[in-house]
Amino acid sequence: MTTENAQRLVIRRASWEADGVMSLELVSADGGDLPGWEPGAHLDIVVPSGLVRQYSLCGDTADRSRYRIAVLREPESRGGSAEIHDTALIGRTIEVRGPRNHFPLEPAVAYVFVAGGIGITPLLPMVAAAERAGVAYQVVYGGRSLASMAFRDELPVGAHVRLIAEDTGGRPDLATVVKESPEGAVVYACGPNGMLDALAEACERVGRELRLERFGSDGEGAAEAATGASFEVELRRTGAVVRVGESDRMLDRILETCPDLMTSCEEGFCGTCETTVLEGIPEHHDTILNEKERATGKTMMVCVGRSKSSRLVLDL
Template sequence: MSEPALELVVDGRQRVADGVLALTLRRADGGELPGWEPGAHVDLLLGEGLVRQYSLCSDPADRRRWRIAVLREEAGRGGSAYVHDELSEGAKVRARGPRNNFALHPAARYVFIAGGIGITPILPMAAAAEAAGAEWSLLYGGRTRASMAFTGELTHYGARVTLAPQDESGLLDLAPLLAEPRQDTLVYCCGPGPLLDAVAELCGSRPPGALHVERFEPRATARNGAAHAFEVELARSGRTLTVPADASVLDTVRAAGVEVLYSCTEGTCGTCETEVVEGTPDHRDSLLSEEERRAGETMMICVSRCRGERLVLDL
């Protein structure tokens, strides 16, 4: 299983907030880029096995250019520093995707909530909601006003957008925004883990599927739990492998020479999502909904394991 990488060129660089760099990317051969919808991300292959996911925040109708925005994380794992330091204008970079695990579903009304760099997938969502004539609002917070990207682009939406820098107004006031659930409303939130957890708690009484979140980091509890060895049968080849207690399914199948797509290795991006033919997964990702977990039809093989002794996967 493989996915060819696109050869891209950095067409432009722009500082859009303190520590945030926006890159415009085009195909090296001048052709059209793959289509995408709001919520999609691409994997940038940054060399030396470094793969990072960045949300597309441009206009999906523009098939010539993609835009991403990257916050420099001084304590990160090296991806953001590489983008800021190495991807100068004219530099080449490979990408896979787009992929969308945060799709915007049709609704009469939307509540968008963004924290920091979490504004990136929300930008095209707001534009799509506006174009569809839906009722919508955006609450956007950050440490300071200077740290919040794309605030200028949001001004033409007027009162639909509320900017709430923490140094001016404190933590986001979520309760009034989410106090009265409506059947016609979907909530989309992207940002730091504590923000997503607070929104999820306030949306606990809403019907399944009303809340959609995207995490940039794994949930603190996602990978907890004891690990035991188990067997994985690869349905396409009939091979059976033993997954040790101290290794992931992904590590095990790759060591056996099986080619699989993967990216974050943290259970947040969805690249390694694999169909479960038989068995019960022990879900340890930060992506699937509770309904999807109960269904057990797919699993993220980079972190999730088996509740029993055997899984059969569509590999």
């Protein structure tokens, strides 16, 4: 694991927020202030087994004394959520990296916040920021049932906030939500891939800007990055040069020299392995960077990246 932006925090409190959803409160061991953060930020959490998982910060951005995250127990997860739910964590010191933000709230004339299940977590601070700024917004929060929908009591009360439980009200009509949104509104969304894909189609039809954060990947990025022209990668800090063959995964070649590189999803959706590009032209296959960020060529997700140039120089 790299030590960049790493800190050790104490889990002070765990609380049930909904069926299967536990929140954790993390504080500094010495009681000092924590690094500031903005809506959309997340932490990389190193769970006791050594797995690295990402969780959105869902507390108060003005409260520097603590961080709050929420974890949904997922039977089909890769192990992190079950470990957090099944391990006695209160009082334990854990290693984290961040906060980091690939999902920032950008200025807009109005917002539409769409959450699916645990996807409410990155949106909670955004709603609070819009409320403070006096910017028009609406919230559409869908879940399997009201009992499964965490933090619903923390949302403002009013017609601009809609809670839609699938067991009683079906699924949100996303096409209508987008169509009826104000001109110039920006849609922010987090939830299952199916919901996000439907929302993307609806936004494209009416010309709304969409910012989203995904729970997972459809695997296309990793598949696209699995083959391509061979290239060299110079790891500037270590001084090593590795060769990535036509059917090699760049991450595997890098880990042979940098085994402590922090990685997690290895599918291009979590951002843990984001690395600074010093020279060369990266080939992106992640679902995090937008087109503008990709065009700068300044960083890349090395788990699903390749190179358009014959040589790539990374800050590793």
